[in-house]
Amino acid sequence: MQQERRNHPRFSVDGIKAHLTIKRPANDTLEFEGDVIDLSYTGIKIHLDSPLPEESEGRVSIILILPNSQIPVAIRGEIKHLCQGTHYGVQCDDTLPKDAYDELLFECVKSGQKA
Numbered sequence: 001m002q003q004e005r006r007n008h009p010r011f012s013v014d015g016i017k018a019h020l021t022i023k024r025p026a027n028d029t030l031e032f033e034g035d036v037i038d039l040s041y042t043g044i045k046i047h048l049d050s051p052l053p054e055e056s057e058g059r060v061s062i063i064l065i066l067p068n069s070q071i072p073v074a075i076r077g078e079i080k081h082l083c084q085g086t087h088y089g090v091q092c093d094d095t096l097p098k099d100a101y102d103e104l105l106f107e108c109v110k111s112g113q114k115a
Contacts (some may be wrong), residue, residue, distance in 0.1 A: 008040040011105055012087055018046050022060050036064060037087065041101050044075070052079070052103045060090060066107050070091035 016036040023029055034048035044062065064073045081089030 007090065008042055009039045009082040010043070010045070012038045013067075017042075017065045018048075019063040019065075020046065020048065020060055021062075022052070034086070039105070041098065042092055043080075044077070044090045044092060045083060046088050046090060048088065051086050052088065062090065064104070066104065068107055 005042065013036055016039075018034045018036050020032045020034065022031075028043075030053070032048045032050060032052065034046050037045040037047055039044060039045070044064075046062070047094055055103045060076070062075045064075065066073065075090075075092055077090040077092040079088050083089055
């Protein structure tokens with residue numbers, strides 16, 4: 001059994017939609033829709049509706065829609081893992097304050113999501 005290396009626990013969630021934007025050279029932009037599978041203070045696992053082209057991996061902007069309030073939360077990060085097919089692991093930048101993540105996690109848990 002592989003030992004857990006994460007510094008922060010992941011929370012499994014349902015009902016959080018994600019809009020992922022990848023900016024590429026020459027002002028080319030790719031956009032994808034999907035669902036958040038789990039999240040922590042430092043990362044997000046996302047299932048996208050369609051796979052990313054190979055050359056699109058890297059820096060991303062993600063807009064998450066909170067399940068109850070429908071409030072959008074913007075997160076920036078970098079794609080670090082292709083987990084399986086259309087599941088991607090994104091390492092988040094420190095651009096979102098910790099209290100904003102706390103609110104996001106609180107709403108997920110409060111709305112009956114798995115923690």
